[in-house]
Amino acid sequence: MAAIEEQKYSLNERTQLLLKVLIENYISEGHPLGSRTLAKRSELEISPATVRNVMADLEDFGFVKSPHTSAGRVPTTKGYRLFVDTMLKIQPLTTDTVSQMRQNLDPAQDVSGLVESASTLLSGLTGMAGVVTLPKIERAEVRHVEFLPLSDRRVLAIIVMNRQEVQNRILHVDREYTESELQQAANYINELCAGQELVTARRKILDELDRLREHMNDLMRCAVAMGEQVFSGSGPQSDYVVVGQTNLMEYDDLSNIEKLRSLFEAFSQKREFLRLLDRCICAQGVQIFIGQESGYEVLDDCSVITSPYTVDDEVMGVLAVVGPTRMSYDRVIPIVDLTARLLGEALNTQN
Amino acid sequence: MAAIEEQKYSLNERTQLLLKVLIENYISEGHPLGSRTLAKRSELEISPATVRNVMADLEDFGFVKSPHTSAGRVPTTKGYRLFVDTMLKIQPLTTDTVSQMRQNLDPAQDVSGLVESASTLLSGLTGMAGVVTLPKIERAEVRHVEFLPLSDRRVLAIIVMNRQEVQNRILHVDREYTESELQQAANYINELCAGQELVTARRKILDELDRLREHMNDLMRCAVAMGEQVFSGSGPQSDYVVVGQTNLMEYDDLSNIEKLRSLFEAFSQKREFLRLLDRCICAQGVQIFIGQESGYEVLDDCSVITSPYTVDDEVMGVLAVVGPTRMSYDRVIPIVDLTARLLGEALNTQN
DNA sequence: TCTGGCACTTTCTGGCATGGAGTGCCGACC
């Protein structure tokens, strides 16, 4: 870190400008940039030879590299990083785009519809892949719980949340219970927990378990135990929706079919990718992983722009755009940012 | 058709054998086959020159074609079709494979788990893409219905089916109803329909609607009307699960990245593909679409092997394997066939 | 410190020759 700081300061204004122009041009055109072109594009009154010297310096610092001796320079991860951190001028979104986004994130949809729309929006506006995790369920209000007997000492629990969400889980219990026993148990739990957030409901149950201890009859104990099972596991949550994977097939930057394949596999396996998104849950606002920064090999040639989305200042999930490192950061960042905001709003008014 | 019949008969035994050997070799090696090699491989005592004459005939009939003048021959769609219809010797599955399959389709899983497993199995065993539609819900038994009031004259209906399946739908009603009114309505519907198949339940509701006509009070009318809504639309069903898409990226037959992309898009758009699968629902047993036979452009270079799966002789859905036309039909067909059978069995014992 | 000049490297392209694989056809033979 210290090293980077130091280097940043040792770049004079002209050098920085040249790096900026180089990266901007590389992002928009995709070709390595040579000294002659860069000299012209920079609109500085300097000769290509001078530019060559500057570029050599930039290469020594590790901000650019050349694919081979006579091929101009392209930005490195480190170069993109400096660019994004210190020279990026965010493109404001057109009012058109904003209203289109707002329209697509209509709170009338149910939760999974919203998530799907957000993902489609990200993918559509950026031409890359959009990813949105399902909102955490812990803060949603429990409205109603119901138990139904299954065979083999199993019970189906149906939990209705405050939105149009219905969750169901299979519980394992110590003996068979009749329908009316389960009804009683459900009543008991409902009285205790209805209207509470899932987390609160869970704590209540635990408190109850503590308070009653031995003076519980069999049924009550069972009821509480079932309640515990119901509210405990964060469930089969923590999942995400990807839209526009196929967009990534268009970028020759990622054209290596092998790499593309492992990237797609990572998307469908979800594990690694979820871990990355999890890391962004604590960051507030947009976060950017360029190339190898993410730490996952499959993402070596990709950049990931993420942002958590919140309801009432509570982080509910994360959304992201995945594309080639050579992307228009200035366009993508505000899109990710605004989508996160709008998704949060939509989820909120839905409550 | 008549034309094909005619041609089939005009192929003498030797010609057929040569076509068979040619196709088998092309399937396993992937290179166009020339006359010299084919003469050797056929183990007939004939010279390459003779084989050339035969091949020319086969080309005239449209069973093979050559990519260019000096490149040997490859099978056409029509060639594969003849091969599959008349010369294919199905490879029996090893007992090992069978037991592995049985193990993976353990009825203890819930429905979506089974579908997922079946799809994974198809993809894993064939090295191609596996597709399985979710089972139709019409024949599942309704166990229990419940209504919950939402805002804006909407009601959340929860339908518990006989397996561990829970469906929920949002109904629009003519006025706000209180919780207890809805409770009554639910009781009414439950009495009428519990234990019935979804289709029967629907008919019952319709009969009831007819029977009561004007002598219904407001609540009953509403109850029946809601019941009608609940059981009517086949719901947001008719969906499928794809596993192993990425496998298809390995075949150079499909290496055209553009085509691959539109294929993947077709998978995720689902519409076209569902239409194809729907067509197989009436066929009994395995069905094969080779290349352009499917009628969908994206599948031009693919073959699709499908089979419906049934519970109690009732078709519940369709499963399929999608791969390049150049696939080992003799291996894939029994896999699709058995997977369909086992999936049906698993769904059945689960009931 | 900047600049022009120059030698050098690398990629890309087209042309060309060569070898290999395979076809089509002809004429001969059984």
Add this chain to the structure above:
DNA sequence: GGTCGGCACTCCATGCCAGAAAGTGCCAGA
């Protein structure tokens, strides 16, 4: 009439070469 050997021809793939284009690095001079 089917089968076969022979031969000319086509097309692809490969390697090689040469020339052009793009760009660098370095040096010497202002």
